[in-house]
Amino acid sequence: MNVLMHSIALFLLANLLIALVAAVRGPTPADRMLVALLFGTGGTGILALLALSSGVTAMVDVAVVLALLAAIGGIAFSQRTWRKESDDHH
Amino acid sequence: MTIIDVFSTVLLLAGALFFLAGTIALLRFPDVYCRLHALAKADNLGLGCVLAGVALQTDSLLVGLKIVLIWPLVLAASGAVGFAIARQARIHAVMPWRGDDK
Secondary structure (H helix, E strand, C coil): CHHHHHHHHHHHHHHHHHHHHHHHHCCCHHHHHHHHHHHHHHHHHHHHHHHHHHCCCHHHHHHHHHHHHHHHHHHHHHHHHCCCCCCCCC | CCHHHHHHHHHHHHHHHHHHHHHHHHHHCCCHHHHHHHHHHHHHHHHHHHHHHHHCCCCCHHHHHHHHHHHHHHHHHHHHHHHHHHHHHHHCCCCCCCCCCC
């Protein structure tokens, strides 16, 4: 079971790395932010997998924090960073 | 291999498949609204499958419950973030994709 969990974690990590291409390409800042949100989701999954396969259950708390930070980051981006006033570059 | 292991394996593989679908969609969809759609559904479903598969393998009920409870948190957060980003994109007059008009 550990082998499967590690392979799935590696697969999710490969997914995140491939998604970086979308971060480079994305025409608007929102497209780039979506990749950061994907990192939040994927990272939560990877941390949960590693928490169980390595036996360090404290990593589940890290996964919770990462999920929360991705949410806060998304809201902060849309409400604070990507404003109509700072409209000069996108 | 017990029946729990079989369930867990199926859930983990399904989760990986949904994550793959989400990444491909992020790369291939044409505009920010379509990409939001892919991110808010495929990836969160993938995360739910992975978390359920992981939670089935835990020994303690507390850890399993904590792992499963990440999912509603992520679902609520992705709903709010998806709405906020889509509204902001509309304010910025990002035009929705209307087919290949090249």
